[in-house]
Amino acid sequence: xxxxKQEVDVMIDxxxxxxxxxxxxxxxxxxxxxELRDNGKIWANRCPECGNVFxxxxxxCINCYQDLNDWLELPGTGTxxxxxxxxxxxxxxxxxxxPFVYGIIKMDGADTGLLHFIDEIxxxxxxxxxxxxxxxxxxxxxxxxxxxxxxxxx
Amino acid sequence: MEKVAIIGVGQTKYERNxxxxxxxxxxxxxxxxxxxxxxxxxDVDNVVSVSSDFWDGRTISSMAISDASNAYGKDITTVExxxxxxxxxxxxxxxSGSFGVTLVCAHxxxxxxxxxxxxxxxxxxxxxxxxxxxxxxxxxxxxxRYMNRYGVSEEQLALVSVKNHGNAMRNPLAxxxxxxxxxxxxxxxKVADPLKLLDCSPVTDGACTLVLAxxxxxxxxxxxxxxxxxxxxxxxxDAYRLGDRDLSDTRALKDAARxxxxxxxxxxxxxxVDLAEVYDAFSYMELMWLEGLGxxxxxxxxxxxxxxxxxxxxxxxxxxxxxRLSAHPVQVAGLQAMAECVLQLRGEAGDRQLNTPETALVxxxxxxxxxxxxxxxxxx
Numbered sequence: 001x002x003x004x005k006q007e008v009d010v011m012i013d014x015x016x017x018x019x020x021x022x023x024x025x026x027x028x029x030x031x032x033x034x035e036l037r038d039n040g041k042i043w044a045n046r047c048p049e050c051g052n053v054f055x056x057x058x059x060x061c062i063n064c065y066q067d068l069n070d071w072l073e074l075p076g077t078g079t080x081x082x083x084x085x086x087x088x089x090x091x092x093x094x095x096x097x098x099p100f101v102y103g104i105i106k107m108d109g110a111d112t113g114l115l116h117f118i119d120e121i122x123x124x125x126x127x128x129x130x131x132x133x134x135x136x137x138x139x140x141x142x143x144x145x146x147x148x149x150x151x152x153x154x
Numbered sequence: 155m156e157k158v159a160i161i162g163v164g165q166t167k168y169e170r171n172x173x174x175x176x177x178x179x180x181x182x183x184x185x186x187x188x189x190x191x192x193x194x195x196x197d198v199d200n201v202v203s204v205s206s207d208f209w210d211g212r213t214i215s216s217m218a219i220s221d222a223s224n225a226y227g228k229d230i231t232t233v234e235x236x237x238x239x240x241x242x243x244x245x246x247x248x249x250s251g252s253f254g255v256t257l258v259c260a261h262x263x264x265x266x267x268x269x270x271x272x273x274x275x276x277x278x279x280x281x282x283x284x285x286x287x288x289x290x291x292x293x294x295x296x297x298x299r300y301m302n303r304y305g306v307s308e309e310q311l312a313l314v315s316v317k318n319h320g321n322a323m324r325n326p327l328a329x330x331x332x333x334x335x336x337x338x339x340x341x342x343x344k345v346a347d348p349l350k351l352l353d354c355s356p357v358t359d360g361a362c363t364l365v366l367a368x369x370x371x372x373x374x375x376x377x378x379x380x381x382x383x384x385x386x387x388x389x390x391x392d393a394y395r396l397g398d399r400d401l402s403d404t405r406a407l408k409d410a411a412r413x414x415x416x417x418x419x420x421x422x423x424x425x426x427v428d429l430a431e432v433y434d435a436f437s438y439m440e441l442m443w444l445e446g447l448g449x450x451x452x453x454x455x456x457x458x459x460x461x462x463x464x465x466x467x468x469x470x471x472x473x474x475x476x477x478r479l480s481a482h483p484v485q486v487a488g489l490q491a492m493a494e495c496v497l498q499l500r501g502e503a504g505d506r507q508l509n510t511p512e513t514a515l516v517x518x519x520x521x522x523x524x525x526x527x528x529x530x531x532x533x534x
Binding site for chain 2: 015026029054083090093104112116117128
């Protein structure tokens with residue numbers, strides 16, 4: 001390496017990219033979020049070919065590539081398939097301070113898992129296989145955070 | 155089918171906070187690759203860049219490295235994924251008959267941005283992204299699911315970290331060579347249970363370039379010693395949404411591996427492969443991927459790791475470079491792994507040279523929790 005490269009005072013230029021987006025939620029997820037916001041219900045959709053039930057609902061069955069026009073309401077309960085206790089703070093990303101628990105919850109009546117928070121329990125006491133239920137926000141805006149978190153079924 | 159060879163490799167040292175811009179890193183890796191192949195810039199026909207606009211903070215970031223990658227006055231295209239997929243596209247370009255000698259270069263400056271913010275943006279903004287999930291916390295969910303399904307212990311995960319950081323002590327390019335114990339890994343800071351700091355790969359800067367050529371130009375441009383042949387490749391992807399997959403399932407990798415083995419004529423991977431570079435972004439991943447690659451049965455890799463099968467001096471050395479746990483320039487990683495195998499097959503791997511390997515396997519992933527896999531078989 002030439003000498004001047006070792007001697008140069010390398011500068012850092014701090015920057016930030018801020019670009020607004022307006023993502024359309026689409027017909028399928030809009031229906032899901034409207035039911036959640038307006039009626040406090042968690043809806044799923046089912047593949048006419050393989051019968052798999054998806055929550056959040058999907059536009060197409062991942063297996064059969066079929067349209068999913070068959071809608072059903074879920075009871076809002078499920079089983080913890082896996083979880084993690086997040087220990088690091090990331091205030092611009094995390095809606096809540098660490099430590100907190102993410103779980104993938106296999107929802108009753110569906111064949112897929114739903115990612116969400118698990119709360120009202122000490123993080124160290126969360127277990128795989130634990131039965132949980134959805135707790136909804138009182139004031140809902142029509143997005144995934146209308147589900148506040150899942151808590152152990154009492 | 156026409157054969158394609160890797161005839162040159164070039165890498166920067168993998169470090170934190172490298173003082174060069176990403177274009178300067180590409181220039182360094184590419185110059186080294188041309189020198190390694192013993193060819194001039196005029197022998198190169200086109201360039202495949204592997205990069206991500208989000209990581210670079212620049213739209214169409216390959217345009218910004220066209221001169222640094224030797225694409226000025228030529229053609230440059232981009233693969234936004236792991237380097238293994240960039241090499242796949244490079245080979246496809248050559249096999250199409252429309253392109254000559256092809257450079258595949260990848261660059262990454264992880265220390266310039268925020269891995270959590272960028273990987274959070276890989277998730278659906280309409281669903282999971284709002285929850286703040288990222289590459290680390292989603293990996294932790296996968297680790298727990300895998301451990302729970304097969305009864306794998308945190309200590310078995312830790313063995314991967316001990317092995318790979320130890321291997322890195324023989325690799326002058328690695329970022330984190332470390333002589334550590336299982337107790338060190340177990341005692342390291344908890345990040346997202348069950349993952350601790352030493353289960354996670356480090357944020358890394360670096361670049362790597364490969365030179366690909368079809369059989370005729372390969373034989374014309376360089377000596378036999380430099381030529382390493384692409385003998386097989388397979389690739390497959392799983393569902394995007396984490397909840398649509400069983401995160402402990404390696405079906406996509408199994409499919410990718412099956413295709414690569416079929417193309418390379420490998421019937422018994424455990425016996426026929428002499429070394430493997432496997433995508434260990436996190437310790438548990440190496441165990442899962444070793445099973446998906448068919449080196450052992452599902453749930454067996456932890457026990458085999460305990461027996462030292464995958465150690466540097468074991469029956470099947472895995473990640474002799476130190477792996478991604480010792481240097482993880484995202485997207486560069488697959489090319490870095492291919493470069494390592496090229497050096498091993500040529501007998502140019504220095505202190506970490508294995509005993510005359512003839513067949514090497516490289517594995518790359520794309521997407522969260524290994525949504526997509528690419529498997530390469532390289533041979534002399």
